[in-house]
């Protein structure tokens with residue numbers, strides 16, 4: 081696995097955390113999560129003129145096919161160039177084979193504007209140099225098609241890190257921005273409906289220009305300059321954030337826009353960064369915020385006083401636990417995350433109770449024992465752990481659903497709460 085990313089801000093930002101964080105030594109264990117290829121499922125829906133060509137094995141193809149099973153009736157914007165035995169044995173020139181596949185693909189799909197060559201475990205094991213392949217193919221297809229590469233391999237990345245790697249590869253191609261007006265870049269993949277809602281509120285604030293990254297059309301990348309300030313909607317974009325800083329943009333520290341409180345803080349942080357009166361921001365968000373509070377309250381009766389336990393999976397664990405605690409009145413028995421970026425998480429760490437222990441990449445077996453003993457009301461975990469935990473009589477929620485479902489922003493706060501209340505209601509009905 082790759083190393084813990086370097087904090088984006090000075091380490092002092094962590095001083096806001098008062099509770100312990102376990103992170104290394106005996107408690108640093110394996111992560112039972114998907115690899116970074118999974119990010120293609122939401123990325124390909126977002127960038128409709130892009131194609132993701134996984135250079136991998138049949139296992140990679142099967143993973144993608146089952147994880148994105150709903151796409152089986154549509155022509156998906158991803159595929160797998162299978163590395164065969166001849167490639168593995170060195171009997172075929174893998175670069176030539178790849179070039180042939182790319183040529184076929186681009187002639188069949190002329191609407192593709194960006195082609196991502198996505199590395200996998202097998203391509204890395206045979207040391208297939210996809211950066212060189214992308215460079216060589218770019219010379220042939222530029223300017224019609226931009227060809228980039230990143231790794232989605234399970235050796236290099238976990239689950240949501242695939243999005244970070246993909247966006248990081250795009251940052252180098254962001255054009256310089258000409259306008260000197262204040263500029264906000266919202267970074268992280270959002271469902272279009274959520275993007276539209278947030279854009280409407282940001283435009284209503286006024287006084288700055290707004291872009292979303294990634295854009296819906298990969299060929300229309302937003303510009304970046306020293307006037308650009310960016311805010312994240314996903315907490316797992318450390319490399320992308322660092323690359324944007326390298327281009328002169330500055331990061332706006334904020335909670336993540338989950339729940340009415342998180343979303344309010346997100347807008348207030350943007351308003352502050354853009355020198356807007358707080359009263360102006362409060363006025364613009366008043367109505368959607370009230371709707372969010374009302375929608376969340378409808379689930380509070382089911383969830384208040386219940387306990388939750390997080391296994392590490394999506395890197396969304398900390399903001400979700402904060403939402404449960406702040407807005408649903410739940411207690412959190414344990415919260416664990418595959419990576420804890422102390423800089424990007426500083427506003428969230430400041431919002432959680434001082435006596436919580438945050439586990440970074442805990443040993444799964446030890447955590448399993450703690451979970452069975454604690455018998456929480458709801459366990460948020462990866463697919464692989466859900467069935468065994470249910471067999472022990474525990475109620476689970478698949479972490480992957482929290483990534484696949486639109487949950488950001490005021491209008492989705494009720495849906496987010498429903499993702500937690502539904503399994504508990506189901507359990508209650510079965511027990512009745």
Ligand code: SF4
Pocket residue numbers: 115116117136137139140141143199200201202232233234235
């Ligand atoms: S990239 Fe690696 S972990 Fe992911 S599906 Fe392929 S072989 Fe499995």
